[in-house]
Amino acid sequence: MTPDRLSLNQWTTRRWSVREAVDGCVRHGIPAIGLWREAVADQGLAATAKLVTDAGLRVSSLCRGGFMTGPGLGLDDNRAAIDEAAALGAACLVLVVGGLPGVSPGGGPGPGFSRDLPGARARVAEALSVLAPYAAERGVRLALEPLHPVYCADRAVLSTLGQALDLAEPYASERVGVVVDSFHVWWDPEVLTQIARASGRIASYQVSDFLVPLPADPLLGRGMMGDGVIDFGPITAAVEAAGYRGDVEVEIFNADVWAADPDEVLATMKRRFAATVG
């Protein structure tokens, strides 16, 4: 995948505001950006839309909606996220579906806790049935992101690409797609088969490496491509073969990367992207 498809997911340079990240992309010749709602809210939605348009950047995704497994299925917040994705012209809205009810991300069981995993998964399907038409009316493609099974309890009961594709199946592929994130799916014995099955339905390809050993907080176990154990070649080839022609986001949650000079991070990212993914 060529450098003209490289996208900076702004969480990789988390300390940068939207404006700074946009400027960084321009400075480094990166043609696309993945935005986060929190950062967009800080910058202002209209101001963000103007910044990316003026800079000529594509918005490869908005992160993130989801968290549909609790009371109310998160519908109000997800409708707001869809509206924001529409305003930004984002290629998709990434959905991190949420963990078991009553388990906070990174935390333990709290009020409302339930061990009913199939029930939580059914809630996701239910929320999707409400949100998919809403998104379709606004021209927003939803992107279901399976997360590594280590996050099943607290962040996403959606754990494999196969499961995401089953969930997406009732909907047109241009309306409900899936995210292939190397960190989350590299271990899956079915990964290449399921990427092939996802033909036409891949809404986003995100890359970061899987570090071994994981740090104390497994959320921060993502590394720069080449620093971990993932063999990107076969995954990238499968994503290409499945017809994905969109941007490739580098999304890294990592304390060292966040502490580094963001301009150096972007320079490293471009080099590593070319060496491992591109």
Place this chain on the structure above:
Amino acid sequence: MTPDRLSLNQWTTRRWSVREAVDGCVRHGIPAIGLWREAVADQGLAATAKLVTDAGLRVSSLCRGGFMTGPGLGLDDNRAAIDEAAALGAACLVLVVGGLPGVSPGGGPGPGFSRDLPGARARVAEALSVLAPYAAERGVRLALEPLHPVYCADRAVLSTLGQALDLAEPYASERVGVVVDSFHVWWDPEVLTQIARASGRIASYQVSDFLVPLPADPLLGRGMMGDGVIDFGPITAAVEAAGYRGDVEVEIFNADVWAADPDEVLATMKRRFAATVG
């Protein structure tokens, strides 16, 4: 599952020797024990066999062979493990197949490191083709244990029950079986389907809970049943429905459990087993 099928996996009371663990089982009316090779070596193989026989305990498993993904496929050590399982009359020899070549358990990439995950998986199949006949001649049932995907790089490239069943398929079910360990498989959207598929091939059912958040070392994230997020009922029912009539091992890797008085651990274990699994 009734208390007469409860087994103490001796790693749960890790500071106990084989002799102490056997005595503990007798004291608490636990009819079976899962042994670990390191502890058996410390006690002596013949002495261990005599201790369990004299105590009237069943040996529900010997842990563990495996680690077949490196040079030499670990064949010599696995043959020794099979011989030990035969001498102990163990119901099965648990195989933890190993991670990527050159990645040490709990460590990072080292000499000989390779990112070739399909290659590592092929080595497991190759090692199994050599070890299965050796085990069959000695009347030992091999038990392939899928580990949680968080351990894919450093401990087991075997990550799902479906994958374990595919690997076992060429062999008679009484020769090569699979382990269902609640900690490792609870998150899998296919778990109940694959347990049903495993009918006749379940060699061991191990239980412990999945703690959230995980501790800094994810290896120690197992808790006493009821302390984590697993709903044991459906898994146990599926294991029963698949025809498993063997012992149910409680296998807990947890710093607090290891620090506690082992007699209290056994008392708690019996209570929790009845409340959640039995």
